[in-house]
Amino acid sequence: MGTVSYDWAAVRVVEAGSYPVVDTDQKTCYDNLGSIPCPGPGEPFYGQDATYPNVETSYTDNGDGTITDNITGLMWVKARGSKVTWDDAVAGASVDRTGGYEDWRMPSIKELYSLFLHSGVNGADYMSTTGFVPFIDTDYFDFKYGSGVGGERVIDCQDWSGTEYVSTTQHDQPTVFGINFADGRSKGYKKFLPPTWTEKNVLYVRYVRGNSEYGKNNFQNNNDGTISDLATGLMWSEYDSSEGLNWEQALAWVQAKNAENYLGYSDWRLPNIKELHSIVDYTRSPEKTSSAAINTDYFKCSTITNEAGQEDYPYFWSGTVLVDGPSREGAYIPFGRAMAYLDNVWQDVHGAGSQKSDVMIGDPANFPEGRGPQGDAVRIYNYVRLVRDI
Known part of the structure; x- marks a missing residue:
């Protein structure tokens, strides 16, 4: 029987209820320090993002100020616009008439995340664009x-989404998830700015229309330790790794599970960052629902004790690497609080369901006050949830 191939770039119609996960566009393989030839099965670092082809991006410029995503069925405003407050961003959607359309809306964080390309690169100096490649x-x-x-860095150009954090961050501040297409991260951004918390924050916004079902999961419990998402065509392990692993160990753990035909399958992989993002449940958080930011009707999630001594939920590795100046960092998503040591206290600064990156080797004890300008927690030993194609 011959092999059937599909030209995914030619896909033009998205059925209602579908949630296609577009490829990250990461084509290079990495070890802990830099780029390497992509390893084969059984070799160290096998199974990372670039190992697996996925549905490539496909856009159409409609010539009227709009861009159609031929894979997701979403239409976007092409223009960058100006920075606006959260309130003005929300209000602006109803009066936007780009392309002659009257049904523009604020994008959910999952809709906005569909535009993320992890072929982007951070330069070495945040005050110069030298070496930077955008993540869009x-x-x-x-x-x-x-x-x-x-005081404005080149990475200070984030986009609001329409998804508010169900909890608060950094001294109980109302927070909205957004994406930074300059530095390859997604975080919760405060509506107001320190130190007074009265000045309104201003970010960019890009409106969307079409496929209102995008981002809605359709989970099915297969009653065999696996959970299928019929919206994305992905199957997940119901349980996670139950232990923290560095990035190389995480990749090796997946290979070991395949060798034992775990849950009856031998084609599990470490999800790429966009696949992992697809199962975040933004209606949940440790503070709001006493759970991880995942649908607990279907998934089991390990508990941990975080840096502030609170019961919490782990960060989870993806197979995607962030090129951050001279360093290489594994991209992860906190399904619990995204902790940072800020203002001399450990606290949730970025929100459960943000997407960040961590160094892949070393001793977390060497970072007692985190790292970076916001003191982000450095764990290095993060958890794994397996995925495969249905």
Whole structure:
């Protein structure tokens, strides 16, 4: 019987209820320090993002200020616009008439995340765009870095989503999830700015229309330790690794599970960051629902004790690597609080369901106050949830 192949780039119609996970566009393989030839089965670092092909991006510029995503069925405003407050971003959707359409809306964080391309690169200096490559397709979407002048870094050019965090961050501040297409991260952004928490934060916004079902999971419990998402065509392990692993160990753990035909399958993989993002449940958080940010009707999630001594839920590795200046970091998602040591206290600064990156080797004890300008927690030993194609 011959092999059937599909030209995914030619896909034009998305059925109602579908949630296609578009590829990350990561084509390079990495070890803990830099790029390497992509390993084969049984070799160290086998099974990372670039190992597996996925549905490639496919856009159409409609010539009227709009861009159609031919895979997801979403239509986007092409223009970058200006920075606005959260309130003005929300209000602006109903009066936007780009392309002659009257049904623009704020994108959910999952809709906005569909545009993320992890072929982007961070430069070595956040005050200069030298070495930077945007994490969005600039052949289709207008994009603008921060000025790099005064207190504005080149990465200070984030986008609001329409998804508010169900909890609060950093001294009980109302928070909205957004994406930074300059530095390859997704976080909760405060509606107001320190130190007074009265000045309104301003970020960019890009409106969307079409496929209102995008981002809605359709889980099915297969009653064999696996959970299928009929919206994405992905099957997940009901249980996670139950232990923290560094990135190389996480990849090796997946290979070991395949060798034992875990749950009856031998084609499990470490999910890429967009696949992992697809199962975040943004209606849940440790503070709001006393659970991980995942649908607990279907998934079991290990508990941990976080840096503040609270019962919490782990960070989970993806197979995707962030190129951050001279370093290489594994991309992860906190399904519990996204902790940072800020203002001399450990607290949830970025929100459960954010997407960040961590160094892949070393001793977490060497970072007692986190790292980076916000003191982000460094764990290195994160958890794994397996995925495969249905």
